[in-house]
Every structure is written in structure tokens, then in C-alpha cells.
Amino acid sequence: MNSERCAACKYLRRRCPSDCIFAPYFPSNNPQRFACVHKIYGASNVGKMLQQLPTHKRVQAANSLYYEAQCRIQDPVYGCVGIISLLLQQIHNAENQLAKTQAEIAVLSNSHTQDSQFQQNFLLQQGNVGQSSSPSTQPSSWFK
Amino acid sequence: MGGSPSPCASCKLLRRRCTKDCIFAPYFPSDDPRKFAIVHKVFGASNVSKMLQRIPVHQRADAVRSLVYEASARVRDPVYGCVGAIYYLQNQVSDLEMQLAEAQAEILCIQMQQQPTITNQYHGDVKSSQFSVSNFNSSPQIFNFASSSNVIMQDPLKRESFWT
Numbered sequence: 001m002n003s004e005r006c007a008a009c010k011y012l013r014r015r016c017p018s019d020c021i022f023a024p025y026f027p028s029n030n031p032q033r034f035a036c037v038h039k040i041y042g043a044s045n046v047g048k049m050l051q052q053l054p055t056h057k058r059v060q061a062a063n064s065l066y067y068e069a070q071c072r073i074q075d076p077v078y079g080c081v082g083i084i085s086l087l088l089q090q091i092h093n094a095e096n097q098l099a100k101t102q103a104e105i106a107v108l109s110n111s112h113t114q115d116s117q118f119q120q121n122f123l124l125q126q127g128n129v130g131q132s133s134s135p136s137t138q139p140s141s142w143f144k
Numbered sequence: 145m146g147g148s149p150s151p152c153a154s155c156k157l158l159r160r161r162c163t164k165d166c167i168f169a170p171y172f173p174s175d176d177p178r179k180f181a182i183v184h185k186v187f188g189a190s191n192v193s194k195m196l197q198r199i200p201v202h203q204r205a206d207a208v209r210s211l212v213y214e215a216s217a218r219v220r221d222p223v224y225g226c227v228g229a230i231y232y233l234q235n236q237v238s239d240l241e242m243q244l245a246e247a248q249a250e251i252l253c254i255q256m257q258q259q260p261t262i263t264n265q266y267h268g269d270v271k272s273s274q275f276s277v278s279n280f281n282s283s284p285q286i287f288n289f290a291s292s293s294n295v296i297m298q299d300p301l302k303r304e305s306f307w308t
Binding site for chain 2: 039040041042044045049052053057060061064065067068072076077078079080081082083084087088090091094095097098101102104105108109111115
């Protein structure tokens, strides 16, 4: 018999047996954790869910149940489904933004390539004609 | 005398009389018994009833939908339930943020490359300060979608490579 009851057995006001299913995952120093899970799922359902799992997976199951219970308490209508919905919206917005940014890159890269080509051609022509005068400093004359 | 209405899925499963003010009846019709069965399995009828009673009537349909979704996720994945999906989506958001950052950096690089090309054409009067970084017309809307960190409560679980 445990000398100190786990949070679940304290909450349920019962003796905490040595093989208590809740004890490893709901320690007595965190009573709020079990209270939260109990409020949403009920002790019996939590016990059944944990019992159906292999021992090495029960910690993660208890943690995820606690997380979902917290979400449901904070948002009684949507629970953690509200978070999923927000994440999906964020992903949608981010994908749109990424697509726009990539389109911008394509435009900039294209215009950069065209400018470089134009300048190369112009300099070649200058060389062929053999003019010694310096290029015009007026920007507008370069692009007629 | 008219026949009594068919009991809702909840009262059928719970084997009780379905009263006219049954809290479950509007949301668990008798033609879809699986919906209530799954919610009852994960949350329990009593807990669902208490949750619905605490919610305004016009929001109960949405609450039931989300409970059914969560219960289904938990039945499919008894270890992680919905939290598995949250973890996966958070990773997707992080990946997209990284891709956006890289794309924005690429735009800056291209713009920086373009400016010196124009500078070479001018000799004499052009001042190099004209092409300082602060004068670049950077593209608008950099990083203007909300980070998930101010929305998500906390990292749901610390676990390794669930989705590899």
C-alpha cells in the first residue's frame, strides 16, 4: 500500500493500492492535473483508456489526455479542435504568402536576367563601333 | 393517439426513455448511433451532458461536432488522440516559416545584385550612398502571418519523431 495516495485517489477519496493505475501518471504533488482530466473524461474512462495501453505508452497517453482536457476547459465549445482549426488557417495563409513570395522571386529574377542581357549587348555594340566618348550619365538615354 | 417519437441515439444506447427535453436528442439523432457511441466511449454520457448544459444552446451543435471529432481521434490513436494532429500541424507551420524566411532572403539577395548592376552604368556623378541598403525597396509583407507560439498553449508533448 502506498504511504501517500496519488492525486487521483486523493481526489476520489479512496485508498491508493500499490498497483493503482493512476499513481504513476497523476502524482500527489499535482492535484490539478487529475482534477482537469477527471472533469472532462471521468476517472473510470481514464482508467479504462490507460489499462488498454501497454505500460510504456501510458505516460504519453496521460499527457495527451491532460492537454486535451485543458483545451476543453479553456474552450468548452471547440476544445483542441479550435487549435487544429487555427493551425490549418495559419498553414493556408503561410502557403499563400509563400506562393506570392516565390512569384515575386520569379519576376525579379526574370527582370534581372533581361537587364543583364541588354547591358551586355549594348556594351558589345559600343566596342564594335569603337567610339571613345564616355557613356552618357543620363539614365534615360540608356533605355530608349 | 399518436405514436411516441423514436428515442434519440443516446437514449437508445443508454436504454432509457427519451424525454421531450432530452439534452442529447437534437445532436444525436437515432439514425446515427455510432456518433453517440464513440462520444460515450471516450467522455461518458454524464460528462457530455454536463458539458452541453454549460454551453449556450446556439453553440451546442458545434460543441458536439468537436467532441465527436476528438473522440474519433482518440479511438483512432489511443495514445495521442488529437494532440498527434496538433503536433504534426505545428511542424508544418514551422517548415513553412522557414521556407518563407529563405524566400524573403532570396528576394533581398536578388535586389542587392540588381542595384550594383545599374551603378556600373554611371560614371562620375553618381554617389554610392544612393545604393545603400536602407534605400532598397524591400518587398512588403515580410513575416506578417502570426506565429503559432502565441496561439498554442504549449508544446503538447515532448516526443520524438512521431511523423518520420
